[in-house]
Amino acid sequence: MLINHPILGPRDASEFVYLGDANLIHRPDWQAEDALAQFTKYGYLRDNPAGEHRELWFHEQGDRSWLIVTRNTLTHEISKVEMARDVASAEGRSK
Amino acid sequence: MRYSGFRVIKEALTGHRGWGPAWRDIDPKSSYDYIIIGGGGHGLATAYYLAKEFGKSRVAVLEKDWIGGGNVGRNTTIIRSNYLLDGNEPFYEFSLKLWEGLEQELNYNAMVSQRGILNLIHSDAQRDAFIRRGNAMILNGADAELLSTEQILKSYPFLNVDNARFPIMGGLAQHRGGTVRHDAVAWGYARGADQRGVDIIQNCEVTGFKIENGRCLGVDTTRGFIGAQKVGACVAGSSSRLMAKASMRLPIETHVLQAFVSEGIKPLLPGVITFGAGHFYCSQSDKGGLVFGGDIDGYNSYAQRGNLPVIEDVCEGGMAILPMLGRARLLRSWGGVMDMSMDGSPIIDRTHVDGLYFNGGWCYGGFKATPASGFAYAHLLATDTPHQTATAYRFDRFATGRMIDEKGMGNQPNLH
């Protein structure tokens, strides 16, 4: 499998370490009233789709960037690769 | 029809004309008391025990493809009950006991072979952990033995101890562990269930649930609606796809696990052996093929196939402990989809929908659980109470913080 790194171009997936669903960047607010319930969902429930899946990969044997890869879990075809940091920023995550 | 050596001889002398179908091919009825979704090992076992142990007769197994085509048909055939945690060990020990009587139970030779399983130890810390585990096994009524390297070399004289990267410092053995002819498990349960009146319906895919007022009334299928008092989902790697039809999100990810078999060779490995410092475990089938595997590929996949780096990683592990393997050939690889749960342990539980039950999250340990999973699920379906060995396998354990995390890897399914 190859991951087309936004900066480095196609690199063998074996250079990367997989984490999972890209929703893991949506860490809940610890001060919310239902924080415990939110964190439980965040930590444990997954869409796990058969089809397009946004997921986090870390370029461990490379530039140490976390990437969000949009990959089809039926065909393994990758349609989009983004820098996770850019996505997180764009979604309003800050400090 | 009862199988026996006498019967085989009789048929051989009369041209084998008397053998009937192992199970009937039939059309679905309009409704059942119990519908099991998924004709894999667990689903067929559930139907069998519902009929046999709980006297239920209006039972159907719906299989979208052909029975036994999921993980029961593609695994490395290992049975064992060498678990650490109290949530797991009694359940797997119950399963092992059911395996021990399976052939007589089913009148089907699934070749349950208790040739032993051996986990190699490569460090002091690993030994400490294995001693804790071995003790937990014994305290739960299972068998375990701590072996020295010398004892291991008596059975496996060719293990690499001379120039190994990681020294072999003994092993934890479970002599009652072993292997089973995996396909035969599905066929044996199917035949047994069929003989007790269970309808096994192949090529019948569930496309939706009929849920009214919080109660499941049946399932829509590619062969029409089928009503049911109770519906039990039992579809392993397809769990998330199926339960999404009931608006459920699960604590499960679907991953691919590859496994491998070599060309047939004359007897080499007496039992199952697991390399504790790499990703490799291996046994030898009765046909002579070395059946081996390692880690999952590590990314979500429903594709039933993996990639080259994992094949290399597994073979590296093999060469590390069995350096003669260089001259054996890998014959075939295959990939199965695994329902990896968030703590590495399964779920056998009711759902928020009345009449809809769930069995899944087996990670890549589902095969050895087949009899107990079927038994416990049948118990839950028939009595609405969990079987005594499966009380911990609840959905809400993540919310309450009562995870059953054998490997201590936390909520990351690909590490379990």
Added chain:
Amino acid sequence: MTSPNRLNGGLIDRDQPLNFIFDGRQYSGFKGDTLASALLANNVRLMGRSFKYHRPRGPMTAGSEEPNALVELRTGARHEPNTRATTAELFEGLTAKSQNRWPSLKWDAMAINDRLSSFLTAGFYYKTFMWPTSFWEKVYEPIIRKAAGLGTLSHQPDPDNYDKGYLHCDVLIIGAGPAGLAAALTAGNSGASVILADEDYLLGGRLNSETHTIGDESGADWAAQTVAELQTMPNVRVMNRSTVIGSFDHGVYGVVERVSDHRPKPLTGKPRQILWRVYSKHAILSAGATERPIVFENNDRPGIMLASAMRSYANRWAVTPGKALAVFTNNDDGHKTAVDLTTLGVRVTVIDSRENAPSSGSYETIAGGRITNTAGRLGLTHVEVTTTSCTIRSLEVQGLGVSGGWNPNVQLTCHQRGRPQWDEALSAFVPGGVLPKGLVPAGAANGVFSTQWALRSGQQAATEVLGHLGKKSETIAFPEAEDAPAKIEPFWHVQGAKRAWVDQQNDVTAKDITLAHQENFVSVEHLKRYTTLGMATDQGKTSNIAGLAIMAEVSGKNIPEVGTTMFRPPYTPTAIGAFAGRSRDEHFRPVRKTPSHFWAEEQGAVFVEVGMWLRAQWFPRAGETHWRQSVDREVLQTRNSVGVCDVTTLGKIDVQGDDAAEFLNKVYCNGFAKLAVGKTRYGLMLREDGVAMDDGTAARLAEDHFVVTTTTANAIGVYRHMEFVRQCLFPDMNVQLISTTEAWAQYAVAGPNSRKLLQKIVDPEFPIDNEAFPFMACSEITVRGGLRARLFRISFSGELAYEIAVPTRYGDALMRCLMKEGEEFDVVPYGTEALGVMRIEKGHAAGNELNGTTTALNLGMGRMVSKKKDSIGSTLSEREGLNEDDALKLVGFKPVDLANPVPAGAHLMTKGSPVDAKHDQGYVTSACYSPNLGHHIGIGYLKSGDTRKGEIVRLVSPLTNVDHDVEVVSAHFIDPEGERLRA
């Protein structure tokens, strides 16, 4: 020596005779021969035995799909079972042995199974061997296992090396027959980077086995010239003996190059095989086709082979299985064998199942005939032909070529789970469905069977691919070549046959398939699994289609309705060594050595693997006969004076930036914002699920600069986690991370004299007395006249202790210096064992305690989890199940009888309660003999342990036969008030 079956011509080198040995007998052949062709030349047709019935067998094919002629090649540690005689290249001195027979190939006692075959039908074993229960493992299975299997492994380490490699190309061309060569020429001319790989040692595919011409040249000559031309192109890499074994995601292919298998052993330093991982933008599958047999009674005798194989043996290797041959065919291709062999002076009779079979003047054709039986126990002697008029003729022949049509080699198109499609006109599966992205099939692999059209098809495929690459291609005008249409009338098996083999290796007969149907094993996957059809080492290449056809017949379906089978990697069985490559033996994984490693080796240290690291475990001294003596000495000397331990392996992460402190507040459950510059603090890191992930220290070197330490085992994972927190959760935090684990050699200097020792080394401008440099202080300093260094006053042992770090290259010298300067204090180096003893004596948690299931509460650090701030894991650590009243707590254990051990891994029971899992109270995580206390001690987790101090509990380890009482005590066995480390 005479070779009775050798013909004229062929592509062998008659100037290079080679001697070889098969089953102890010496023969000779020529360079260019395979073992099978050389044996046939010597009139040896019997080369193997089948798997189940031990039927005598000869080669069925002339290629890698061979199911029958499997031998054990070479001797000693290089002994290699199941080697196809049909692909083993002959070399001088080659030694081979037949396998799966006893006592000899001609007289095999296990052939009794053949007599019992009516009892041993498909799946018979599922129906019997069940009584009595214990007999399966003890009696039946050992017999079955001994009889099963094919060849034997050597039980010795494989002495050869394997290598790996990585190649990149625009186009990978798989197979160098006419289509592949045409594609390679076209792509090569365009300037694209091309890899042309073929499993054979001689490129050209069927061109080397046919008498076809291309223009004025023989096909073989044209192939050789084309290959030579390709080899001159710098952008084309031509790889022979290279099998493309698998098609993986995104254009990645596995290719195994057999570098040395044609030699007695590899040249010095050279690998036996190389596994190449090829990254291709596109691939052309020109892997040709495989002929398939027709199923008839006793169709498995030595001398019966595929008609195309017979032609290969004649044209390429100048060999015939005998002087009188027959061909049984359902298509025109079979007649080519008759034409070619007749031309070479061999008498051939063709039995063509088609009533309108073409006739020829040069050989007899029996149109509409069928072979209904054969004779010859160890080699074919007669075939029985039933003609259309139902008369039976017996022909005396030594060889029979069978042609049931051709199957395109679609395997690689299925590796990503594409399913082939049935082509009615060809009566064959052709590539179809979703192909691997970028793969274009061409030539016979795509059902294009004539040479002329294969050339065009190869060119077309290349042109298509070049178009995608944006490269221009020129059309090459290939000369005229053979262009016979594929005329076939499907005919799969001769009905009514008693025992007709479908899968020859696994002994699956037509009757087995009928039986499977009768028992409802109808789906192709059930059929395969129930009968073992297609599970042999040829992976069904010679058997699957006939099996499907017979199932179709008995179930009243057509072939595609019965199903297709799935092909999975590898394309042909592949040496496991090739997949492992260089990663074996002591090089299985890299070794990490500490800065003092070479010095420690000089001291005779005993080393232990800790992850990838090798660490000194203890340093034996003269006269010490047991490791405990060394370890006790190291502990006592350290606690009494001073000891030094290399702790470089702990992970070190440089955390810098304006938000560095805020960042640490997120990743540690305890607070760091208020930590003063020049101070160090213990930190506990949780996973998001509230379970302890790692612990270590963070030293604040500047307002915006921390050095964080991790445990040795978790260094990589913690760094990855911190990058996740930085990049994905708090992208606006101004913080930069980099690992500095290896940049600094770091030594723990511990013991009451540690300060005195360090004062001799630390440059005097840096005072390290208790006032200037108190407990938990940290500073950048210089040592030994200006060498930059870092000093931390932290203690794992519980003693007055420091950790000192210098640039790694000086680590060796610093250790020598510490030893020399410490002589006056009787300084001692200590290893990981003594380190472990001291931390257990002090009650410090380590890997055994941070086992991935324990929380801060379990560790006795529940109050460290700050509720005033957000940190990873703080919310989920509040779940009820993690905060139960009887939660496990870390405590110490002391044996009641001080002579007893406290073994790690033992479980704990309340006194008087039953000993079983239900009453389990906890377990011992770490234990040691404490030389300071003079008895064994342990630490571990006990339910409500913090309230049970003083209680006597029962320690049981049934696995190791231990059962005695221990007292629950504080985990801090030594200096519980921490006076020493603050001294």
Added chain:
Amino acid sequence: MPNLQAITPLGNKEPVTETYGPVTLTEITDIALASVSARLGREQDTAAALEAFLGTPPPGAAEHCGNNLSAFWMGPDQWMIEAPFETHEDLAARLAGTSPNAYSVTEQTDAWCRFDLKGPSLSDLFERLCAADTHAFTGGEAVRTSIEHLGCFVLCRTQNHFSVIGPRSSAGSLYHALVTAFRSVF
């Protein structure tokens, strides 16, 4: 400087130089290394400071540049600076002093071992070692990739001169991988 004797990553007093066929392999120990990471919002300042230090703008992704003082790219807004050890043993301190708070500097000199390979056909060697397409390298590339399970930088200085920079603690394993590949190829 200090009266402590340095050793090489392979554990010797002097670096190793060996010849395999047409290629020379040399253990390089006379280069100081420091990483530079731009702080948030200070990317321009960092680039300017590095340009001032190096005499050339810092290299782009997967590239390296410079001669006596040189740099290679490690990650987004992160570089490794190379300088002669003899004159720049204090490289990290010097860089840190150049433009305070614009970037974070970390000493990396001894975190790594380095082997330089000089000779023809080096890509024939590297195709056995790593997945980088070194045949396409012309000079100036710097790729972080994995060699025999070790995370390494592969720098192509010219087509006849490559550097492999790997974790110092595994210098022996990296050296073994290189030598094995040499024997296999040449």
